[in-house]
Amino acid sequence: MLTDNLGKIKSLIQDIGRTIENCVHLNLERQTKQAMLDGIYAQFGEIKKSSDNNIKLIESLHGMLMDMSKLLEEIRLKSFNRPKLLTSDNTFIWSINFLTLRNSGQPMQSEPVHTSQSGYRLCLGCDITTDERNEKHVSISFTILLGEFDAILSWPVPFSITLSILDLTLAKKHITCSIPTKSKALTFQRPISSANPPFRVEKICPVDTLSKTGSNYVQDGFMFIEACIDFTADSRHEIPDVGLKKTAYDPMKTDVPFNMLVN
Structure with missing residues (x-):
């Protein structure tokens, strides 16, 4: 009977060892996945920062285009409103x-x-x-x-x-x-x-x-x-x-x- 119990204990110890080993592997895999997620989050942060900068750049360019359009319209109106003059020979x-x-x-x-x-x-x-x-x-x-x-x-x-x-x-x-x-x-x-x-x-x-x-x-x-x-x-x-x-x-x-x- 003692022999049977020792066999069971040995089997349990082996199971525990495999479980611990699996836990170690799972922990390593979790750490790897976490590192990947951290990298993804970091990339997302950079993308968001770049996107925010691009949005600001687009807004700035849009403002410049609006200013240019306004200036061109003023030039066009001044050109139309400019009085017609006699030619150089009167x-x-x-x-x-x-x-x-x-x-x-x-x-x-x-x-x-x-x-x-x-x-x-x-x-x-x-x-x-x-x-x-x-x-x-x-x-x-x-x-x-x-x-x-x-x-x-x-x-x-x-x-x-x-x-x-x-x-x-x-x-x-x-x-x-x-x-x-x-x-x-x-x-x-x-x-x-x-x-x-x-x-x-x-x-x-x-x-x-x-x-x-x-x-x-x-x-x-x-x-x-x-x-x-x-x-x-x-x-x-x-x-x-x-x-x-x-x-x-x-x-x-x-x-x-x-x-x-x-x-």
């Missing part, structure tokens, strides 16, 4: 869709233009009139607009103005009207409202002349009106009473009765 050329003008019969007006950054503000106009013989003519006009710098400018406008319908061929036989300013004309006085009464050049050219095929003055459906201001001379001291000079659509006619020009 001219302004206005393109008109002649077909639209002829077919609609509605008056057209150009965008405002400034003679300089702090100069006169003006615009051109164009419309079609019908005379007593039911013949249609193109009329053009010149208007002084209320400007920001009117207080420092000379009034009435002292400079000669030339309006032309441009000949688009090499012949350059422009239809031209020279308008010396007149001190008594309200057109050239300092504006007290948004715009002065326009100075109109009536019947400067028959519509038929511009409508005919191959017209020198219309190309691809467009005609061009040019305004040129002569800043080299003061016209107030050389104003004729009648007979403003005009080169008509008929090259043989160089003088036009004063009553064709209305202000």
